[in-house]
Amino acid sequence: MxxxxxxxxxxxxxxxxxxxxxxxxxxxxxxxxxxxxxxxxxxxxxxxxxxxxxxxxxxxxxxxxxxxxxxxxxxxxxxxxxxxxxxxxxxxxxxxxxxxxxxxxxxxxxxxxxxxxxxxxxxxxxxxxxxxxxxxxNDLLSSLVKEGDFATSPTGLTIYVQRIDQNGLLRQLFIRTDEADGRDRTFAAREGRIVKVDGSSVLVMRNGSNQQLTEKGVIEHQTWDQASFDITSYFASDDYLQxxxxxxxxxxxxxxxxxxxxxxxxxxxxxxxxxxxxxxxxxxxxxxxxxxxxxxxxxxxxxxxxxxxxxxxxxxxxxxxxxxxxxxxxxxxxxxxxxxxxxxxxxxxxxxxxxxxxxxxxxxxxxxxxxxxxxxxx
Known part of the structure; x- marks a missing residue:
């Protein structure tokens, strides 16, 4: 049997x-x-x-x-x-x-x-x-950044990216922040990448410059090979995993x-x-x-x-x-x-x-x- x-x-x-x-x-x-x-x-x-x-x-x-x-x-x-x-x-x-x-x-x-x-x-x-x-x-890159479009977050951050590679590299990016005192800042860089540092989202930019209006009304311009910009506060979300x-x-x-x-x-x-x-x-x-x-x-x-x-x-x-x-x-x-x-x-x-x-x-x-x-x- x-x-x-x-x-x-x-x-x-x-x-x-x-x-x-x-x-x-x-x-x-x-x-x-x-x-x-x-x-x-x-x-x-x-x-x-x-x-x-x-x-x-x-x-x-x-x-x-x-x-x-x-x-x-x-x-x-x-x-x-x-x-x-x-x-x-x-x-x-x-x-x-x-x-x-x-x-x-x-x-x-x-x-x-x-x-x-x-x-x-x-x-x-x-x-x-x-x-x-x-x-x-809640990914910053996928929730806001779009190729070839100016996108603005509810907190006043405007970002533009010409191209996004499959590995997450941002090409030809522009950023403008809406400051409370009216002294807005702008960033322009050849490339950048969003990375996590101690739970915060940091935009690491290379080969770029930034401009900011001083208290005297003079535009301050700086160029750099690499700069970091903490963008966590601009993308604050009250969503939680349920x-x-x-x-x-x-x-x-x-x-x-x-x-x-x-x-x-x-x-x-x-x-x-x-x-x-x-x-x-x-x-x-x-x-x-x-x-x-x-x-x-x-x-x-x-x-x-x-x-x-x-x-x-x-x-x-x-x-x-x-x-x-x-x-x-x-x-x-x-x-x-x-x-x-x-x-x-x-x-x-x-x-x-x-x-x-x-x-x-x-x-x-x-x-x-x-x-x-x-x-x-x-």
């Missing part, structure tokens, strides 16, 4: 792995398109773009794994059924439940992986992604800090916590739907397109309904129980159909053996 389990397991690994890889590639493409403005509009590097795209992937694992498991299992089972491999297993006395055991085991493995991702990896990567997006939003419910660990969702804001959205926290525990169950539900659609009925030489189509519609309906229930649970706590019931219903129904099929198959085998016994004396 172990040899057959390993054989079925090997036959399923490649189609399921291929489905996971294909869906992951599609999800990466989708996420990259949504984050493409980081490079186009905010002038971020390709590494920041790739990093944010990859960090957003774990939260999609709950959608990718069940679908990949369903598609990969259907491909493998259809091929094996068409080659009469399961017919030989039934003839040797194996039941459908025994044949389905190694297939179901793969679904259990992916369920445990999804659970680990939801509980630990997703909040970890989401926090890192949120930090990256926060840094991009983690959403998808960025929090389970203990933070179930036992939030007693702030008025968090108490007001406690329903979202509870719904998110239950969703992380319930969503992995869709892996088992979808793999059982694939088993029943191919092996849960009579052998058909014309294929199983109709049964597979019905199973696909059922899987899609269940998953959409699960998303609706998850969203509604944020406003009604009692609906959180439905998050577990929705995937459990197809699990119990499929297990019942498998046992029913085993009972029918067993009676057929017993009748066949009786007929053989009666015919033997003849």
């Amino acid at each position: 172990r040899t057959l389990d390993r054989y079925i397991f090997r036959q399923l690994i490649l189609p399921i792995g291929g489905a996971v890889a294909a869906l992951t590639a599609i999800a990466l493409l989708s996420q990259s398109l949504t984050q493409f403005d980081l490079v186009v509009e905010r002038g971020q590097s390709a590494w920041v773009f790739i990093k944010i795209t990859l960090l957003s992937m774990p939260q999609l694992a709950g959608l990718i794994f069940p679908i990949a498991l369903f598609v990969g299992t259907l491909v493998a089972l259809t091929r094996m059924q068409g080659e009469h491999e399961f017919t030989a297993a039934y003839a040797s006395g194996m039941s459908l439940m025994r044949v389905a055991y190694p297939i179901l085991r793969i679904g259990i493995y992916l369920t445990l992986i999804s659970l680990m991702v939801n509980l630990f990896i997703q909040p970890l990567t989401n926090r890192a992604m949120r930090q990256e997006l926060f840094d991009v939003k 983690f959403k419910e998808g960025d929090r660990y389970m203990h933070e969702l179930l036992f939030p800090i007693n702030y008025a804001y968090e108490k007001s959205i406690r329903g979202k926290y509870v719904a998110e916590a239950n969703a992380r525990l319930a969503n992995p169950l869709y892996n088992i539900a979808f793999v059982l739907l694939a088993i029943v659609s191919v092996l849960g009925g009579r052998f058909s030489r014309n294929g199983y397109a109709q049964r597979i189509g019905v199973a696909a519609i059922i899987a899609l309906t269940i998953r959409i309904f699960g998303v609706v229930v998850e969203t509604a649970s944020a406003s009604a706590w009692v609906l959180n129980l439905l998050q577990y019931i929705v995937p459990m219903i197809p699990i119990f129904v499929c297990l019942h159909l498998i046992r029913k099929h085993d009972g029918t198959t067993g009676r057929v085998h017993q009748a066949t053996r009786r007929d053989r016994t009666v015919l033997q004396p003849l």
Whole structure:
């Protein structure tokens, strides 16, 4: 029996792995398109773009794994059924439940992986992604400086840059500060770069000059090879990094800090916590739907397109309904129980159909053996 389990397991690994890889590639493409403005509009590097795209992937694992498991299992089972491999297993006395055991085991493995991702990896990567997006939003270079445009901050700093290189180097820049005493300063430099020094943003300029009007009304002009200008105060921001419910660990969702804001959205926290525990169950539900659609009925030489189509519609309906229930649970706590019931219903129904099929198959085998016994004396 172990040899057959390993054989079925090997036959399923490649189609399921291929489905996971294909869906992951599609999800990466989708996420990259949504984050493409980081490079186009905010002038971020390709590494920041790739990093944010990859960090957003774990939260999609709950959608990718069940679908990949369903598609990969259907491909493998259809091929094996068409080659009469399961017919030989039934003839040797194996039941459908025994044949389905190694297939179901793969679904259990992916369920445990999804659970680990939801509980630990997703909040970890989401926090890192949120930090990256926060840094991009508050990046002085991307928030204000635009190539070929004069931009003015709310504090009165005007800056012009002719060109911005991919490495963040500013070419041909001009700066004017609006001083309270009316003695404005202007800076002109061939190149410059914004760097962090002890938490402050400092503009380091090279090959330039500055002008300032003195108290006597005389313009003071200086030239230099390198000069530094602290621009932190001109870009003061009251924004702060705030983690959403998808960025929090389970203990933070179930036992939030007693702030008025968090108490007001406690329903979202509870719904998110239950969703992380319930969503992995869709892996088992979808793999059982694939088993029943191919092996849960009579052998058909014309294929199983109709049964597979019905199973696909059922899987899609269940998953959409699960998303609706998850969203509604944020406003009604009692609906959180439905998050577990929705995937459990197809699990119990499929297990019942498998046992029913085993009972029918067993009676057929017993009748066949009786007929053989009666015919033997003849």
